[in-house]
Amino acid sequence: MAKAENLQMPQGEVKEMRLQEALREALRYEMARDPRVFVIGEDVALFGGAYGVTRGLLQEFGDSRVRDTPISEAGMVGLAIGAAINGMRPVVEIQFCDLLPLCMDQITTHAARYYYQTGGRISVPLVVRNKFGTRPGGGPSHSSCNHGAFVHFPGLKIIIPTTPADGKGLLLSAIRDPNPVVCFESHHLYGVKGPVPEGDYTVPIGVAAVRREGKDLTIVTCGGMVLKADEAAVALQAKGVDVEIIDLRSLAPLDKETILKSVAKTKRAMVVDEGSMVGGVTSEIAAVIQENLFSDLKGPVVRVGAQHIPPPHSPPLVEAILPSVDGIVGAALRLAEGKRK
């Protein structure tokens, strides 16, 4: 595993843009560079994607390499696997992560296992992009967070960019990776701006970012929850708790080194995730931390995640099940008690 890096200000030419645009940048850049890259998905061509990520690609690269598909999630992932086997570099857009269970078999049983089960004879360089995130009005089939479930399936790489720069850098790495990569893009972050380096900018898969340094307590998090952790950290600072934030950026491979290094220093850890707390990302990371740093820890690894309930439709219900800044602050204070006393 490469060394963890701080969230550095990127070098060279930089442009301010939204995550949505940064992802598009990565697609454009790589499509121009590598004729094997093509994009398929529902409404990705003429319409430019349900969230505008693929906007303009049809015009720039033509309808052979930018293809609107029928509503056939399993089929399109399966086709992409076949095209990847036969030398292409497909990028599939699945409109939202709630639809991943429709192509779960193709992703987890086929793409993920192909390299292994062919004894390394065939690799499947495939990217499956999708949007995730719980918000009012989405409801049970349109606003899930299921990234945690994919962690359990060997053979997949999983990225979950937070900043626009990471969006570009990770997606570029994903397209170039010889293995299947699932890219979870947060609904909450698409519109958030940040500086993005121009040109050939990659961020390695499997390396977390230390988003904020602190000495009292580590918050390990990812996706839209990073912004809540930021807010919580400010509030906690005011109360005398100095928080370190780890933005995972990749869920598989998991950058245990960066996580453990941080917790070895702060001795207190919290994992915050938008997915359900049961059997998800928070569970895995809590298990890893306590397994490795049991005697260093000053308290249990605290999990803050969504309640184990389907994503609701109505705003107050959504608010009630999601982690909140207050919730994070409260849990952090309880955990840090030892220190503050």
Next chain:
Amino acid sequence: MAKAENLQMPQGEVKEMRLQEALREALRYEMARDPRVFVIGEDVALFGGAYGVTRGLLQEFGDSRVRDTPISEAGMVGLAIGAAINGMRPVVEIQFCDLLPLCMDQITTHAARYYYQTGGRISVPLVVRNKFGTRPGGGPSHSSCNHGAFVHFPGLKIIIPTTPADGKGLLLSAIRDPNPVVCFESHHLYGVKGPVPEGDYTVPIGVAAVRREGKDLTIVTCGGMVLKADEAAVALQAKGVDVEIIDLRSLAPLDKETILKSVAKTKRAMVVDEGSMVGGVTSEIAAVIQENLFSDLKGPVVRVGAQHIPPPHSPPLVEAILPSVDGIVGAALRLAEGKRK
């Protein structure tokens, strides 16, 4: 949550049978009692099921209630949901758990969320049985353990019987449950015999069994791994470590009470599962234990599970990735060191 019970010798008339037969008993019993119960799946009628669980049901209940299906996993689960909504009690057999990703959408997005998303207006009393387990010759698409992934999806009950008595009792409870239940049946246990009560015998969903009492260390486990834990416990006893074994029986709802009560006593916990250690059952349970009993624990919660690799074909490779009795014993000894010193 009901109180945990010891693995008691069942009351009344008892017959010795294999798990496979005990499951059949449950189906027969309930089909005779409740005309709403029917069975569908590939090869379940004429052939009696790939593992013989449904043998004889066609002859006894006729081809309207025991139906061979085409190879359409998602379709058959979807049909079963529709039939359940319209007042029936379907039991679907999915030939092996590797095929669950094909019907993942119907199970996790539809069946599991229906009661919630209809505001409690419609319940989906559905049972999805399947075989799981890693063994030589199965290979990457035929011998997975993915029960751990289902734990992350709210709205499902998940049972995983070990003894034949539990097989009958849990399956009967599952059929009568107004909610969707996924029943994971271990390949390794189908042929294992045990006493099974005759008649109306149920085991409550969500209640673990204390399979063996001990004071030094708790092993929490399920499915085929229970037998390895049994063996390990005997070996450990000889080395002076007195092991308590919790057989989960249900993964959702999880019987935290029984687990925590045991670990509060032994102060050392290990979780053993046949699924991958990453993001699975072992992670969730380790997270729960350390969260609740941090200051009682004498050491980290140790996870022993399969390596994070697809299930291989060749015997030595299979052996290499699965938890072994020696592995369990070794890990337990390391964990119990404090005690033995």
Next chain:
Amino acid sequence: MLDTAKRKEMLRTMIKLRAFEEKLEELYQKRAMYGSTHSYRGQEAVAVGVCSALEPKDLIASYHRGTGHIIAKGADLYRLMCECMGRLDGYSKGRGGKMHMGDLSFGFLGNTGTVGGTVPFATGAALAAQIRGSKEVAVSFLGDGAMNQGVVHEAMNFAGIWKLPVIYVCENNLYAMTVSVEKSVAIKHVAERAKGYGFEGKVIDGNDVELVYAETLKAAEKGRAGGGATFLECLTYRWDGHFGGDPGTAYRAKEEIEAWKQRCPVKRLKEKLIAEGNLQSEEFEKITAAVYAEIEEVAKKAQASPMPPKEFELESVFAKSEVAHG
């Protein structure tokens, strides 16, 4: 031939569907409605023709563009409106929103936001009826886009082999979101596929409510008599964008939209009834006004109704005992 009273009732219901969508759109613009709208305007003849031909005990499964189906089947407008607005009095207590509801009291098996997801439910409900020997038929509404989902294929094959009393009502409105049906299937009519499952597939004018009614009635009788499934491809068009906020013009020619508006199902039946001398313009205006007023009332009442508390209940996920069915 349908009697006038029934046809006027259908006319009235079509207006109701339309008025409901218009109100919803207005609420959406005001951000009083959560999630997206999926306007049914232009397709009213399908829902109304089908549901008018069904018996109360018959069942329907719906999809994202579902408001029309369920109003036509007998949904309570207040509960529906509340659900759209995320209110506690909604069909799903605000948990599901308009894409996630279900209520067997008026034969509504449910809908979801997963395209094609409920097609097997109607099929399975028909299986239940067959096993039990009860005589209800089930209708599965689905869009043209849903025809390319695997589970829809699987479900229809089941209906074919087991001769299930189910009617697939495919509303071919020429687009799945922004992708035209011509780009999504290589044949002129998806009804052709029914042959591959061993049952009848018909292509009909989906803007002719009387025809839709008549074909549904035939299909339902066939289903009840053990004749199995029927596939009805109803050619129709959605006037509005795919969802609230989509003008629907980035991928459709203005002329195409205009041409279809000329084929308005409401106008068509209205003009026919007037030509026959069975309806006066004033009567039509009165019906229309009454319907719009009713919807207005409902919306007001819904807007004044309580939101759910900011609380979650883990118990809301599992039924404690069986919900009475049917």
Next chain:
Amino acid sequence: MLDTAKRKEMLRTMIKLRAFEEKLEELYQKRAMYGSTHSYRGQEAVAVGVCSALEPKDLIASYHRGTGHIIAKGADLYRLMCECMGRLDGYSKGRGGKMHMGDLSFGFLGNTGTVGGTVPFATGAALAAQIRGSKEVAVSFLGDGAMNQGVVHEAMNFAGIWKLPVIYVCENNLYAMTVSVEKSVAIKHVAERAKGYGFEGKVIDGNDVELVYAETLKAAEKGRAGGGATFLECLTYRWDGHFGGDPGTAYRAKEEIEAWKQRCPVKRLKEKLIAEGNLQSEEFEKITAAVYAEIEEVAKKAQASPMPPKEFELESVFAKSEVAHG
């Protein structure tokens, strides 16, 4: 009309397929082979007819009953045998077993144990050829049972709308495990479904290797010329049970099995060649003996080859760099 040399080559290959299955069955009985066998005996004309008509750069995707396809396409018998036996020299180093392999060096896209799972791979490989403008065609072998999998429907629809150079070779051997095709589909011929995807579906005698060859050649030429997909339903029969240990008689009449054995594809070509004067009985016996001897050799060598060590490598799951393709 095919020349005699080519036909004799096809005859020889059919015998090789059969001999391989028989050896495998023997090893299975001796527990020297892991997992199950899925005997291809009786269906040899399909694999051999198809693969003989393909060019080396053309691609095939296979399924659980895949040994025949890949031998016909040019697999190395030793590597294949080793894989069945879980040996390190196997195609997949013993990781996959015979249901999980793939090797592009002889145009083998791969197979899996999930029925229908690889049908989209052939379709996607054809898409790659189309985007790139390379002229390979892809063949998707699939069983009759696979016709009812959702992803197969979705893949075929893609082939139709995008006119992909793919050939679906459906081996209708009348059963999916123990469930007859009559119970699984409501039509006489699944080839009918191709119409619903906008391409040609033909029903052919799958035991006539020359016919299979000729139809594949036509379909491949059409695909290369941009004419899109073809569906070939090859009527055939598996002589043995579904898997090793299944006598195959619990769900099939003995007479049916016997009748189909009479239609043996090997016997058929052999007798034709003899009748034409292009083959002598002794020559046939010699070919047969040579083939069986070859297989015997291979099995011996495989049995003497090393098993993988009892080790796992987490690195075996991810490619470090791209595997050279094509």
